[in-house]
Amino acid sequence: MTQGSATPLPAPKERRRLREARALTQAELASRLGVSRSTVRSWETGRTTPRGRKLEAYVRLLGVGTTLSDDAVSGRQEGSVPALVGAGAPPPSRENRASENRRASEDRTADGAEPAEHADRGAVDRDRDRDRDRDRPGGEGERGDADQDSAVREPSLTPAQAFDALYAFAAPALVRQTYLLTGRRELARESVERAFQLAWYRWPEVAVDRDPAGWVRATAYEYALSPWHRLRPRYRHPEAPPAGGSERALLDVLLTLPPVYRRTLLLYDGVGLGLPETAAETEASTPAAANRVLHAREAVAARLPELALPEDLHRRLTELGSAERLRAAKPRTVRHHGEHRARQWTRAAIAFTVLLIGVTALTLRTAPDHYEAPLSPPETIHGLPPRSAPGPLSAEELVLRAKLRSQTSSGPERLVPDIR
Template sequence: MTQSPATPLPSPDQCRHLRVAASLTQAQVAARMGVTQGTVRAWESGRTTPRGHRREAYAKLLASLTGAAEATNTLKTNTRKAAPPTRMTVRRGKEPGSPRAASAPATTPVTRAPVATPPGTSLTPAQAFDALYAFCAPALVRQTYLLSGRRELARESVERAFQLAWQRWPEVAVDRDPPGWVRATAYEYALSPWHRFRPRYRNPEPPPADASDRALLDALLALPAPYRRTLLLYDGLGLDLPETAAETEASTPAAANRLLHARAAVAERLPELANPARLHRRLAEVASAERLRAAKPPTVRTGGEQRARFWTRTAIAFTVAIVGATALTLRTAPTHYEPPVPPGETVQGVPPRAAPGTLSNKELKLRSKLRSETQHGPQRLIPLPG
């Protein structure tokens, strides 16, 4: 009997990249394949490879995820042609040479991906931005809600992150992981400590309706911000430990320590979530329970452009005011020095002016007479004989 050749598979790194770009976690892929999460992790690390019918099913799954990767590559290529490269490179939340994970989270799978364009078709920068926003924004809003515990802040953080991405679109489009760039920016904005001084965020928002969801959200918000972010990236999105460390700008041992302490703190308040798989499912349920919707891509783009124009005009007006005030000061300032008037000096031989003393008897009689006379009328104009 002749053995059929094995179905070809992409490399382990490409398998992991396709999974993350399509907003799938290792647990979700394992559920589709009928294997454990550790088996999928072994496939993506290259320690083992699937065999038999599982290999064929895994190849079909990866083939169905290739469209999102082709759309991202088309987005980068077309943006390189449409916009000149920039010298400035700002990579938020990663170290040079470290891998990045896509922004679409494992907690809220996104079934809608950028539409792959036919070969030779070019996308405008606006179309490429809209495709990236439609692919990442809905899930990223729910992620940010778990991170901050505020619905409006989650929407605002995602919109600001994409507005900044649109302002730096030539740089973001050629980045090897545009969704990760936007995710890191949204996370940093949501975790900014300055939001506590804003009037709209001083009062707490209504908690989730379900009691178990409230308990989990309270346990997450009780964690320090770096611990909460590490837990969400590793147990929520399914990133590897080195990727989580790069995202949080920490070393791998420090990220592992934060993860262990965060799990222990959550398990202390909610013992039923001591299992990481159970914690992952509960994070997905809490994020999916909130009906959070992101704004439309054109609204975000135009809002970012209007904000940029507003601050540009404000800076110009402030500069003009400073120039005008400086010119007015130079115009009205004295051109020579005028010394102040010195205090008076005592002249020798002239007695100093004495202060008034007590009244004499004659002066007292005159004062009483004046007070006793009529205060108005012609008597004040014509003196009476004494």
């Protein structure tokens, strides 16, 4: 996919000047675009160039998107990018509207109308001088940008408010994306809710992540593509397909692709991520991600020849995601369920630990403290006569016993008794 020629993108130095004219820092612009500050810095230095939906939103925030309509950028038209991606630009601020009015007055002056005032000439001269100072090594512009970027801003939102803002920004589009990934409406909602519950549980880690929406998206995709869902009774039977014939055919083609190819195609042609970002999120190399995109496009074009062009495929993916009425739960409900689940798991862990300690103590209490040799089992010995018990004494034996008892119990007579 190549960058469209209809999107006006100024030079790198002009991008930086326009951002400063809007009184925006690199961090603020990155937060509005959903990217990192290093990405914005690379755009302004010319090392990289935005593409796709990020390009449209970036141009709109800079205020030079004369060929882009507001409806196309903000996602109000049917089949627009934010309906699937959810990365539309925020509404223009007071400074943006003032800059647009100033450009409109300049256009009218260029057409032949006389300007109402000439105060802007001094501002243009000051901007020129500031650009000259910035171009010099170690100039005032670089020091000002370094001081401005290194300044630590005080948090203006509580963790709950920041989580709710992230949920409202990313959840609706993420449910549509997960539906395209799995073809199941209930699984899509469940995956997004589980991902945001895990994000709330790890909010100190997610809040400082360079792309919180990407963190949640990767977690939702991993949960949705888990093979363990096949063992659940509710997911053994397919759900009702989309109503439209073209949407049903496209969804069937997507579901025939391997999960990793389906995910790569959705991220690149559906969400609009760049190839390095797609490769990083799918944990693959950039050439491997490019091959997966090409093979997935070929598979889709073989079944649906009208979607051979990437632009047509993106438009149909957007329409398919927007056709289903998929709604996400309220952020407060998601936070409440996540906290309740965390409490239950904590209580279960505590109960299991207590049970393990009790079993260990009982074993130590009842176990023997010394070694006892086991008794050998009895064995039967053959070949010996059975032992007979003595019977009653005869008359002679009784006389002999009485005689022996009557004699002395010591002496030779006892040793050699006289039988007379």
